[in-house]
Amino acid sequence: MSDQIGTLTVYSTRGGNGKTITSVMLATAAAKRNLKTVIIDADLEAPSLMHLLKPVRDGPTWVDFLEENVSDIRELPRECNIPNLDIIYSPLPKVGKNFLGWKTKDWWQQSLKRSMIAEEELHDIGYDLVVIDNQSGTSLNSVNNMVLADTSVMVIRPATYGVGAAENFIGEMYRVLRDLKPRQDYYMWNQVHVPTDDHESLILENFLNRWDESMKLHGLLYGGKINFSTKLNLGLLGETPNMMDFFEETRKPIDSLLDKLLQAKGIETS
Ligand SMILES: Nc1ncnc2c1ncn2[C@@H]1O[C@H](COP(=O)(O)OP(=O)(O)O)[C@@H](O)[C@H]1O
Numbered sequence: 342m343s344d345q346i347g348t349l350t351v352y353s354t355r356g357g358n359g360k361t362i363t364s365v366m367l368a369t370a371a372a373k374r375n376l377k378t379v380i381i382d383a384d385l386e387a388p389s390l391m392h393l394l395k396p397v398r399d400g401p402t403w404v405d406f407l408e409e410n411v412s413d414i415r416e417l418p419r420e421c422n423i424p425n426l427d428i429i430y431s432p433l434p435k436v437g438k439n440f441l442g443w444k445t446k447d448w449w450q451q452s453l454k455r456s457m458i459a460e461e462e463l464h465d466i467g468y469d470l471v472v473i474d475n476q477s478g479t480s481l482n483s484v485n486n487m488v489l490a491d492t493s494v495m496v497i498r499p500a501t502y503g504v505g506a507a508e509n510f511i512g513e514m515y516r517v518l519r520d521l522k523p524r525q526d527y528y529m530w531n532q533v534h535v536p537t538d539d540h541e542s543l544i545l546e547n548f549l550n551r552w553d554e555s556m557k558l559h560g561l562l563y564g565g566k567i568n569f570s571t572k573l574n575l576g577l578l579g580e581t582p583n584m585m586d587f588f589e590e591t592r593k594p595i596d597s598l599l600d601k602l603l604q605a606k607g608i609e610t611s
């Protein structure tokens with residue numbers, strides 16, 4: 342199959358909301374539908390994929406491509422234990438004299454150009470879907486990746502101060518982004534408490550309804566709701582967790598998000 346879904350970035354205003362989990366589960370769901378998928382670990386401050394989906398071989402990283410140490414895009418994607426899914430890894434950030442200092446504005450400008458080349462070439466060599474696991478916040482890196490992608494999924498945890506920050510940001514950045522090119526921006530609730538009685542249901546419902554309304558006003562599309570999964574949370578405390586053991590925990594909302602993405606692109610899969 343060669344149905345191009347395009348390039349999607351999973352974003353959040355703060356760390357720990359679930360960008361990486363969402364990226365991996367969404368990419369896996371796509372791979373399971375026979376869509377050739379690659380995840381770029383583009384969170385240079387907190388790269389995670391090296392730990393979560395262990396590479397089966399050594400190879401160059403995303404930063405090697407951005408810095409032009411590698412020119413052939415085909416050297417980057419590495420297989421993991423999931424069929425149809427490859428990963429472009431990022432190196433662990435170095436703590437030393439260059440710590441946080443190497444990311445000059447020029448570096449990021451160059452990096453956006455290189456990312457655009459990579460994005461086009463990854464589709465050219467046959468990837469139907471490129472998922473960019475983004476960095477949090479308003480760094481040049483995260484904004485570059487938002488510009489690069491034609492679809493974004495903002496992952497939000499339900500807490501007023503968290504969504505408040507996201508809302509503030511949405512007002513600014515998404516408006517600018519949408520002026521650049523046609524795009525679709527979704528938001529996805531994650532780590533949502535599963536209510537145990539009517540009282541809890543009411544609190545949660547009130548909260549979600551209020552913010553769903555607000556997100557809609559900002560032009561964001563509803564991506565869905567992933568519940569807090571104790572199995573996933575505790576599973577990640579293990580020495581060598583296998584992400585596929587938790588696929589079922591997020592499958593329903595992730596599959597339904599994928600359906601929305603495919604529908605928006607006019608692609609049918611089973
Ligand atoms: N749906 C979920 N249920 C339970 N725990 C979750 C869920 N999503 C994320 N987590 C927990 O939150 C942590 C941070 O998630 P992660 O995807 O790494 O966030 P980010 O990439 O945005 O920093 C995970 O290590 C996991 O412990």
Ligand SMILES: [Mg+2]
Nearest residue numbers: 360361384389
């Ligand atoms: Mg992450």
